[in-house]
Amino acid sequence: MLSRHFDHWPKRVPRSLVVPETNPYHNLEVSAARYPNKAAVHYYGGEITYRRFLEEANALAGFLQRDLGVAAGDRVLLFMQNSPQFMIAFYAILRANAIVVPLNPMLLTRELAFFVADSEPKAAIVGQELYDRIAPLMEKTSLKHAVVAAYGDYADRGTDLSLPDSVAADRKEIDHPCVTLWDTALKLQRRPEPVRFSPDDIVVLPYTSGTTGQPKGCIHTARTVQANTVGAAVWGNVSAGNVPLSTLPFFHVTGMIHGMHVPIYAGGSVVLMTRWDRETAAKLIERHRCTHWTNISTMVVDFLSMPDVTKYDLSSLSYIGGGGAPLPEAVGEKLHELTGMRYVEGYGLTETIAQTHINPPDRPKLQCLGIPSFDVDARIIDLDTRKELGPGEKGEIVVRGPQVFKGYWRRPEETEKAFVTLDGKPFFRTGDIGYYDEEGYFFIIDRAKRMINVSGYKVWPTEVESILYKHPKVQTACVVGVPDPRRGESVKAFIIPREPYRGKVTEEEIIEWSRGQMAAYKCPRRVEFVDQLPMTASGKILWRALQEQEREKAKRESGDGS
Incomplete structure (x- = not known):
């Protein structure tokens, strides 16, 4: 187990936690007994004790x-x-x-x-x-x-x-x-x-997707949920006096843990938003004296782009962080100038019910996953040999910890493939490519899995492609993620139209049709019609080549590649 990150462990925070052997419902019972008349939720002027x-x-x-x-x-x-x-x-x-x-x-x-x-x-x-x-x-x-x-x-x-x-x-x-x-x-x-109940009873089944685009339920027990609930509360110094602004969707594990379970566990008062709106968020922070805000970086970008952001009193905030997509350095500096705080980035997956890594609040690094969380053993392994790698060496991030799921719902073969044995212990294979530096901070550089991250939502290209193939004018489709300054990534579709429709079908037609076929975040925002797609000798589409092409184009357009 790596230990170099303990040199930068937050002060007055234990290195290990004992996970409660209780159902998360018990957290609500305890807080209600302690603070029966205290606001549990503030909701657009309404209050629930x-x-x-x-x-x-x-x-x-x-x-x-x-x-x-x-x-x-x-x-x-x-x-x-x-x-x-x-x-x-x-x-x-x-x-x-x-x-x-x-x-x-x-x-x-x-x-x-x-x-x-x-x-x-x-x-x-x-x-x-x-x-x-x-x-x-x-x-x-x-x-x-x-x-x-x-x-x-x-x-x-x-x-x-x-x-x-x-x-x-x-x-x-x-x-x-x-x-x-x-x-x-x-x-x-x-x-x-x-x-x-027992601590090993299943309590929640959030869904993620695999490399094939087939959604899979992640089996989480009372024990795995409590591990990250208590861990996040301790790491963020959350107490009954805290007032978190909850803007991340609760169906997603980060919003579920940080926006709901953590404040209920601590007895805090959740300031809840149904839909993101930057002006409303600013008013709520000022009105309720919000202390914590866990978000996705795209929300911070949008929030700070308000022309009159400085007119709001944001002085109550003591913790701002999140994950899903790296926060641009310039935005991080602007946030620091406005609030005096550094953005605390973290990293996790549906399979780990949110965080396995998180930055120390008093020593965070931007565009960094952070250091392994409580009792997490995180390593980097070679993709081919599965040999463990050292500092600066790039490979797959694998993790072992109390928050790791118990397998995929009714998919034993997929579960077996998701783990690798190191030193006689099972480690979950994240599918993300990264490295750790000399100080034990982890960084991500690519994904082994073919996944697009749109404002924190996972989009699996094969799923979008399978839907596009149902369009009567589409012969071949290949979907890739392209850089997007607001969303992190957006969906682009390369399409070879069927012969009778070449030169006749439009980008707008495909996009509009897609909106009626799939969730909005999955829909292609750009469509490019081509006569052919790059192929391997065996006839497989070289999607990675198209993705690299789009990334290079984005660099040139931004001036980074010139």
Whole structure:
């Protein structure tokens, strides 16, 4: 196990942690007992106390068990945008001894069908603006019931803050025997059965994708979730007095851990946004005296580009950090000038329920993954020989730690391939290429997996290509990631049109069609029509050559390559 990074370990922070052998639901119980009248969530002028949060989580858990027949080990879809209902539902599902399956609210019905077939959920808890997407799957699949929520029920409609459309919308009435409105479910005041669990019970099944683009559920237990929840709280010096601004989506593991579980564990007050809006974020920081903000670097870029950003009082902030994409050095300096703080970057995966690496807050390096987190053994191995490499040598990042998942849901062969044995111990293969420096800080330089990172969302080119091939005018498609100053990367499609349509099909036509076929972040933002694509002797498309071509073009256009 590497140890050189301990020379830069944060002061007054232990080098090792004992992971609680409790369900994350217990964190809510403890905080509600300690701070019953304290705000657990601030939501567009509305406030939910810890007492109310716990009472509603218990009432929903009772409804799931007694009315919907949800039993221990059953899966429940959580298909919502960030909202108090997402948070309450998450803990309610845990209270019901069931497994949370959080899904990206940008998914369309065709995409949802896969996740329903794979996880076989008994019920779903859904935002009302998303109900129409999941309705076609009701009754025809394992999904037999949905609880539908209106986010605006928890907001103050008289607030001066700008409300997202989904929050401003009035509550809809849905007349369907398999649908219960959120408010109706809570008013029944069902009492849940006793909590029964072990720290190794599965509690959440977030989905990631593999090199083939096939989504895979990552099995996380109470123990793996608690490891990063407590670890993040200790690393960030989070306490009941902290007020985090939560802007990252909760279905994603970083938002889930840092934006929801950590403050609930500590008894803090979450200032919650359903959709990112820089002006609203600035007002909320000033109004609620926010202390912590975990984000993706593209949010910081957007935030700092506000012409009047200096008019807001941001002095309460004591910690700003995140991951997903490197923060440009110039932006990091601008952030430091404005707030006096250095951006704290971290690194993790869905398979590790967020961080395995994080920068020391008092000695961070920009565009750096950081140092291994609590009890994480991280190494660099040669891609071919799997031999362990030394400082400055480039290879695959592999990790072992208490937050590493227990395998892919119902995919034993994929699970076996995801690990490598070093010194007689299993290490998870991240698929990311990097190195560590003489001080033990890790850096990423490329990905072994063919993945595009769009504002922190993973896009698998093969999935997008398979959809593009359904277009009647597309003969061949190759999708790559291209540099994007706002999103980190964006999706570009190289297309050979079918013979009758060459010179007739347009970029706008393909892009517009794509928007109706896949989540918005997956859609190509640029399309280039070509007569041929680079191929190997065996007929495989050389996607990497196209990607390198785009990167070189971006360098030339920015002046870096001239």
